Amino acid sequence: xxxxxxxxxxxxxxxxxxxxxxxxxxxxxxxxxxxxxxxxxxxxxxxxxxxxxxxxxxxxxxxxxxxxxxxxxxxxxxxxxxxxxxxxxxxxxxxxxxxxxxxxxxxxxxxxxxxxxxxxxxxxxx
Numbered sequence: 786x787x788x789x790x791x792x793x794x795x796x797x798x799x800x801x802x803x804x805x806x807x808x809x810x811x812x813x814x815x816x817x818x819x820x821x822x823x824x825x826x827x828x829x830x831x832x833x834x835x836x837x838x839x840x841x842x843x844x845x846x847x848x849x850x851x852x853x854x855x856x857x858x859x860x861x862x863x864x865x866x867x868x869x870x871x872x873x874x875x876x877x878x879x880x881x882x883x884x885x886x887x888x889x890x891x892x893x894x895x896x897x898x899x900x901x902x903x904x905x906x907x908x909x910x911x
Contacts, residue, residue, distance in 0.1 A: 799862070800864075804834050804841075807834040808859055811852070815874075856870065
């Protein structure tokens, strides 16, 4: 059964349109200055939006206290894809094994123990 909080946040519009723009802009850019310039707002406004976004996610039991967590929430809620972000930051989305409309290969990282000789990466498919 789907998590009702996730459904509510995505379908019920947890984030405003402007908050979504700021969130995706922040994920696609290196700095808040770049987001501010792109959206014609101040850096203080970017910070305010990001704080409100974090508060909203926290209020529904889905904390997002850093940029990685915000990326996960944005992907979960359909605001962007990993390929979107990879393209924006000059990455190679093809290494993730998905084209638009295809299921992506999911790479899980696990802590490396002192006795591991193999890399600490393994794959799982969705």
